[in-house]
Amino acid sequence: MAEVDPSARPGDAPQPSTDAGGPTGPRYDRRSMRDVLIPALRDALEALGVPPPEEIQLERPARREHGDFSSNVALVSAKAAGRPPRELAGQLVDRLRAQPPRHVVDVEVAGPGFVNFRLDTAWLHEVVRAVVAAGASWGTSDVGAGRRVLVEYVSANPTGPVHAGHARGAVYGDSLARILRAVGHQVDEEFYVNDRGVQMQVFAASLAARAAGEEPPEDGYRGAYITEWAAEMPAEAAPLTWGEARALLDQEEVLEALDVRFDDWFSERRMVQTGAIDTTLADLRERGVVDDADGAVWLRSTDFGDDKDRVLVKSDGEVTYLLPDIAYHRDKFARGYDLLIDVWGADHHGYVPRMRAAIEALGHDPAAFEVVITQLVRLERGGQEVRISKRSGDLITLRDLIDEVGADAVRLTYLLQSVDSPQTVDLDLVAAQSVENPVFYVQMANARLLSIDRVAAERGLERRPLDEVDLSVLVHERELEVMRSLEVLGEVVLLAARERAPHKVTTWVRELASAVHGFYHDCPVLSPDTPEPLRQARWWLAVAAGTGLRAGLGLLGTSAPERM
RNA sequence: GCCCCCGUAGCUCAGCUGGACAGAGCAGCGGACUUCUAAUCCGCCGGUCGCAGGUUCGACUCCUGCCGGGGGCGCCA
Structure with a gap:
């Protein structure tokens, strides 16, 4: 099958080269809505004389009816405010409505005291421009900058x-x-x-x-x-x-x-x-965590939480597998890594405590050593x-x-x-090229998006520069779904990184693919019935969707054929 | 005996730092192609989230104890 490198597709770099100096509009920041809404909530609380909690939580409601963002501050702060959650929420809403933050079209109290924000669609249109500008790097961030990690x-x-x-x-x-x-x-x-x-x-x-x-x-x-x-x-x-x-x-x-x-x-x-193995043993001896007994050399790993001490050198003079492993990890730390992540099979999980003990015995922070068991x-x-x-x-x-x-x-x-x-x-x-196989579902979404460009080229249709395209015509629920999905990639990646959980990216990719299929089905781009301004906007949305899809797939190391 | 992981719809699995009536795909039933790929889309059906307690304004999510499945407890790697 014809595979494409998701990280390098010419069609994905639609930024006019003349524009390379920098984006003209306000640069979209993944956290921008948070940076707007959280301070607004904090200000409102303070104005009411309620001390804001350390962290104001803002989440994305699972249900559409609950708006685009939602906060539970009123529930959290009810006690400190000395009034019922719904009452506090109502007061917050009054304040926020008086001076609505950017993009906010409605604020309301819901359920036990949630404050729900409904946003205009313009913020999603900004997302499309941001995705296009970011290209393959959509979803990335620099929050982990400076941390050196070794994955074994x-x-x-x-x-x-x-x-x-x-x-x-x-x-x-x-x-x-x-x-x-x-x-x-x-x-x-x-x-x-x-x-x-x-x-x-x-x-x-x-x-x-x-x-x-x-x-x-x-x-x-x-x-x-x-x-x-x-x-x-x-x-x-x-x-x-x-x-x-x-x-x-x-x-x-x-x-x-x-x-x-x-x-x-x-x-x-x-x-x-x-000599790294000998050096390691000498180091351990010097640290006083080694015992000689029964003709063998032991690591006193019980001092560091292991349930029994472990042999480093057998009575026949041979080293066990453990000592070289310790030497290897000692070497990793010596090379300056801040975090070591080992990926081991389930049959090795019993080995974790002794390795962690050894690392602590060498004077390292055991928190800098993580084992993921598959x-x-x-x-x-x-x-x-x-x-x-x-x-x-x-x-x-x-x-x-x-x-x-x-x-x-x-x-x-x-x-x-x-x-x-x-x-x-x-x-x-897995081998079946059928609907039962999620791989094909996702790859199909990509192939369909790319087919738009292909067919357009055949028909001699032109995609105008994004700067000249008005995206405000994108209001169809199917279009909004694609944009909402694209918008959250950054958060998904952060979560996947924090929890060492790549499958969260897979879940996201499947969701975006689903949104894409719906969009493709209901929102024709090249149809003669689609007015030109709408066609241009949808076309760019398709470009952004493909960019996002391939960015996600790139994180999974999975490519997608151009056609299927 | 001790340790780790899992137990959510008939099946395979999601479910974010605890949040609003528990989601998706497949299977089953019923719909949608003169249109950019119908390998798609839409609707219906389907769950006492293994069981019992506890913490909380609120528990699939946190804690404890059981039950069931898998893996591991070597001077093997």
């Missing part, structure tokens, strides 16, 4: 292909990084390579066995890929070195097919060579569970998954719901 994810062992079980973490981690960047954080992404230890030995032995035409050792790797790779392996190659390189190549390739790229693939073995994904095909088992060799690789349903579908599907909940994915459904 996937980190699969270099002993085989990335399998379907890793896919959720891969897609989640990548999208989270995009979203954190969108709010201004400086984000790096890393893949930790466990290229040392027993697993690697077993892997090498398995490869060598297959190469020699023998069965892999007991507890060895039996996947079909071992046989395939063994056949590729030159006779003189060292199985461990060659095998690791082969695995990493495979992993990097398939992750790139998903548009998942890392700033660094951090090698565990490298830390042995640089719950398991159950794969089904036609209602039958598909087992992902490395042992049996019957494993579904990420590559299989991409081949079967496509990269965009893989990404959007995994980003459909919170990683906190276990997910069931029916492969037949």
Whole structure:
């Protein structure tokens, strides 16, 4: 399918180059309505002699009848004001009506004492201009500026292909990084390579066995890929070195097919060579959090909230997996990150307390270390569970998954719901190009919007510069819905970033797509029946909608074909 | 036994720092194409938000205890 890069579409840069110096009108600020309404409420409270609460809350009512913005100050401040919520709300409304804030056409008391604001449509028309001006950066902000964040994810062992079980973490981690960047954080992404230890030995032995035409050792790797790779392996190659390189190549390739790229693939073995592991142990000793007992070296993690102490060096002299992991995280902090986010699978959650303890033991703020646990994904095909088992060799690789349903579908599907909940994915459904598949619903919305430009070009119709177009004709409910949806992206992104919840962006994208389909259905742009001024305005709304849609999709790392 | 996640419509899931009569898609039923993509749109049907307490002016949302499902509790990674 023809894919487009959502972040770079020529048609999305409709700003006349002559205008590049700066927007002429008042610059739209995502928080502008808040910045208008909250102070207005505060002033009104003070005028009534009521001390305003620390934070005045302003929310978007779920129901249209409740206006565009709503505040619960009257409920919150009723006690302090010494009068019933509705009475206080009524007094606030009187004051606000006397001097209505910008764009406010009505203020009213509702329910138990809410103050509801109804706005004119001009503020939404400003949104269209703002989206067009922002282009692919619509929805971004700089609230997180200056914070350096490192997101570590996937980190699969270099002993085989990335399998379907890793896919959720891969897609989640990548999208989270995009979203954190969108709010201004400086984000790096890393893949930790466990290229040392027993697993690697077993892997090498398995490869060598297959190469020699023998069965892999007991507890060895039996996947079909071992046989395939063994056949590729030159006779003189060292199985461990060659095998690791082969695995990493495979992993990097398939992750790139998903548009998942890392700033660094951090090698565990490298830390042995640089002495980082020894240094870390010495550091821990110096801090007095290490005990020698039973011939082993222990981290006294119970001092930092863990339920038992943990072995760092086994009695046979080998280090456990824990010590290099600690060394890696020590290194992360040494590189100056303010926040470390690790994305782990559900099977590793028991490991969180010891890692957190180790970080605290090293003198770091444990709050600067966050672990997101992704719950398991159950794969089904036609209602039958598909087992992902490395042992049996019957494993579904990420590559299989991409081949079967496509990269965009893989990404959007995994980003459909919170990683906190276990997910069931029916492969037949995801592969199906049907209404049951949200991926196609969203991509269809984009394709339809783009078809307007295409058909217009065929008919020789011209879109006039936005500066010359009067958007005040956009009053159809379908048009308003699109604008309202576009307007909230910034807030959605902030929330998604704060809660580490990319699926909130997915939900938003689906909502916008729904609004777009409704608009497309009821508000013809190119029809001869549409008067020219309205056509121009709708056309620009379509441009803005496409821009917003692709901005959202860009945060999910999902592209959309130009036509379907 | 202890720890983590989940339990919302027949199914798959949303539900923002607690807010106004709980939302969407699919499935079911009934409508809408001489028009820029009907892969769409509209309407109807459908829920004691697992159960029981508590906090609050107000709880799907916070707290406690149960019940059910998944995952984890190694000198394995």
